Amino acid sequence: MKNKSTPHGLIEGTIVERINWTERLFSLKMKVNILPFKAGQFTKLALPTETGEWPRRAYSLVNAPHDELLEFLLVTVPDGELSPRLSTLQQGDSIYVGEDPAGFMTIDEIPDTARDLWMLSTGTAIGPFLSMLADPQSLTHFDHLVLVHAVRQETELVYRDRIAAIQKRLGPRFHYIPIVSRETVPYALTGRIPALLSSNALAEVCNVKLDPSHSFFLICGNPEMVRDSRKTLEEMGYRKHLRRQAGHFTSENYW
Ligand SMILES: Cc1cc2nc3c(=O)[nH]c(=O)nc-3n(C[C@H](O)[C@H](O)[C@H](O)COP(=O)(O)OP(=O)(O)OC[C@H]3O[C@@H](n4cnc5c(N)ncnc54)[C@H](O)[C@@H]3O)c2cc1C
Ligand SMILES: NC(=O)c1ccc[n+]([C@@H]2O[C@H](COP(=O)([O-])OP(=O)(O)OC[C@H]3O[C@@H](n4cnc5c(N)ncnc54)[C@H](OP(=O)(O)O)[C@@H]3O)[C@@H](O)[C@H]2O)c1
Incomplete structure (x- = not known):
């Protein structure tokens, strides 16, 4: 879904499942319609801040290209700008995903x-x-x-x-x-x-x-x-x- 305030290139998705591997390591599965990707590529994840900024970072896709849900494996970087906020996401929460995956490690x-x-x-x-x-x-x-x-x-x-x-x-x-x-x-x-x-x-x-x-x-x-x-x-x-x-x-x- 795209709403008025979402910056160009990002699409809103919904967290469907979360896996906690360790205190700092987790996976997020989400429903969102981005363009097709090749195995090995990455896209951006973003969350708006209270002051209206949209920090975004690159994350590799873990799922196969034909899967319905997108899946990412993340580590919470202590004092990082975005990953500690991504680490609070739970099922049903919104997340913003880069529309167009990229990368040559394919x-x-x-x-x-x-x-x-x-x-x-x-x-x-x-x-x-x-x-x-x-x-x-x-x-x-x-x-x-x-x-x-x-x-x-x-x-x-x-x-x-x-x-x-x-x-x-x-x-x-x-x-x-x-x-x-x-x-x-x-x-x-x-x-x-x-x-x-x-x-x-x-x-x-x-x-x-x-x-x-x-x-x-x-x-x-x-x-x-x-x-x-x-x-x-x-x-x-x-x-x-x-x-x-x-x-x-x-x-x-x-x-
Ligand atoms: C092509 C690409 C693919 C990526 N894929 C993933 C991914 O699938 N999962 C993921 O968790 N991160 C991935 N990253 C890293 C991710 O983009 C962010 O840099 C990371 O989440 C930290 O963001 P931050 O805003 O919390 O920290 P920032 O405030 O931006 O701090 C960055 C610092 O965090 C450390 N750091 C960043 N990423 C990692 C990491 N993965 N493991 C250990 N230390 C790290 C480094 O010391 C780095 O200098 C990828 C980066 C690139 C360039
Ligand atoms: N994992 C933790 O328990 C932990 C705890 C607190 C903070 N952090 C922070 O969390 C972030 C992610 O940590 P992470 O453990 O996922 O990733 P990481 O620090 O990249 O470690 C993953 C693996 O890479 C190895 N490695 C590091 N430098 C290398 C080199 N030059 N050549 C070859 N191998 C190398 C590490 O070995 P070595 O063990 O030999 O370095 C480790 O086996 C970092 O910012 C880290 O500072 C992690």
């Missing part, structure tokens, strides 16, 4: 030579990868799909049921590698993505060989993780992917 931007797709994420950046994995049509040409999710604590390993369903649907082609950096968890790796890449621990734990001839990496989340992972990959012989020159990795910083 399956159709990956070169045809890629046979194994490595999805490297920290925190809430697992979201766009869950959207891709929920869209089975787009993934048929990959031999292996590796979802790496790095968090500080075990409780932040979200969407375990959905990941189990993906595992069931995709079978041995799919590999989920949780990393917990500030606790020891028996089924998860400990440490950080760049070091676990260069030590070959990621490749060993899922038994998928890293090889510049057919490995492709999508890297998303904490900008320091993105920077360090890109640097590590370059040291290992991989190159940034450009439309005019096929390479091995694409990345998206969350801040």
Whole structure:
């Protein structure tokens, strides 16, 4: 719905469901009619302030493109301008959503030579990868799909049921590698993505060989993780992917 005071580019929607993962981590499902999007893209969320301003920020879509409800995974950033206000939303509340999703971290931007797709994420950046994995049509040409999710604590390993369903649907082609950096968890790796890449621990734990001839990496989340992972990959012989020159990795910083 669009009302008179809603700024250009935003549409009013309604929260249909809220999932609380931890005190600071939550998901919002909402009903709103925005333009179609591709798995991996993001749009804006906004709420008006008491003084009539409309701060808006980018959030990745977690749902598959064909789903009726839009879904987002959010973390409350202490002292942030918008996320603490989004964190108070409950079922039935209004939210304002960017009409036109954007972003180039999508399956159709990956070169045809890629046979194994490595999805490297920290925190809430697992979201766009869950959207891709929920869209089975787009993934048929990959031999292996590796979802790496790095968090500080075990409780932040979200969407375990959905990941189990993906595992069931995709079978041995799919590999989920949780990393917990500030606790020891028996089924998860400990440490950080760049070091676990260069030590070959990621490749060993899922038994998928890293090889510049057919490995492709999508890297998303904490900008320091993105920077360090890109640097590590370059040291290992991989190159940034450009439309005019096929390479091995694409990345998206969350801040
Ligand atoms: C393309 C894109 C997609 C994004 N998708 C998501 C998403 O799906 N879910 C989500 O929660 N956020 C996402 N973000 C971040 C989001 O846009 C906001 O920056 C975040 O909610 C903080 O907004 P704020 O107004 O509360 O904080 P601000 O007052 O704007 O403070 C920003 C600071 O918060 C920290 N920060 C911002 N985002 C995160 C984060 N996700 N995790 C940890 N620390 C963070 C950083 O220190 C940053 O400098 C995305 C950002 C981009 C650019
Ligand atoms: N998660 C919490 O319990 C917590 C508590 C209070 C405040 N916050 C605030 O909440 C926001 C979100 O926190 P978050 O925990 O979701 O996200 P985060 O700080 O980005 O941490 C997510 C994962 O990314 C890793 N990481 C950080 N820098 C890296 C680098 N250079 N290379 C590789 N990996 C790296 C972290 O490992 P390391 O653990 O090794 O850093 C962690 O495993 C931040 O603003 C944070 O300050 C979080």
